[in-house]
Amino acid sequence: MPVKGESRSVTANARRAQILTATIETIAELGYGQASFARIAERAGLSSTRLISYHFAGKDELISALIADVYADMGRFMAERMADCADARDALATYIRSVVAYIAAHRAQMQALMSVFLGYRSESGASSYDADSEREVLGHLQGILRAGQESGAFRPFDTFVMAATVQRSIDGLPFLLRTAPDLDLEAYAEELAELFDRATRSAP
Template identity: 50%
Template structure:
């Protein structure tokens, strides 16, 4: 998977052929890839599963260690920004896949983008905060979407400004959203 992700990150989705991936992985033949994956769709799907599985584990440790809703939302924002900053190849590959991948009969990037279940974890944190009296009254879905979409833009920011300090962005986003959701 590492060779697939690195190839897509470096060359872009459209140029990441089995031949290029095999070359990067040091494989003598593309048949070794074909043996394990039933075509490019399955390979790309596994690459995305690898990236998002790693991201979920990274964030889950940090968010799960918090004992208050405010600290959990703060950890959510900061850990996602930290992951994006520290895993630029993975985020570049995920962005390339998201923007260019059209699986045969599968889920498109547009369908993923409008899938509201993607906000469910953040919605649960915000609901927890409201029920605990730590957060004010607001529409949880709107707040979750605003938080998530502001973070979703960070990989695009890095494409235009590779030197951007995502720690500073995380600090500002956390302060902004903490003010917005406070009781």
């Protein structure tokens, strides 16, 4: 039985990573609903699903770990990109461009993440992962928007609505990429940046 405390052995972590990778690929390809332990084990080349149950307490923990992993990776990426932004307008545009860039470079992960968010209802906890993560992500965006309003760069508007709209405009990309894999994401990002700059800025 694997550790519940703080650290895990090296090989255990390797196995977990291997399983998570297979899980991401499976969900990205078949959708959350079709991602059974059996199919994940098959893709990972495991002899039985038992190995998944062994390294993860259950499906809930597997999905939680997946979300945490992707979020952590994306968080690192975003933190680096957002480090030096001149002002709020720059920060918003940079945010949009950065998330789109991350999605472009991690299609499977993002596809899987979205599929999980939309297909997953934890039967243990009352609230879904969606709610918590959502609040967190939107919180960050709202921070940027509020700062812009305070500095006078942004016009008055409901920061929650604006943040949600920005986020949704990006969230949908993984699904869009399913049916249009050749989409020019850089151009897409520029269009969005321009769109939300006009939607938010105070001056004409």
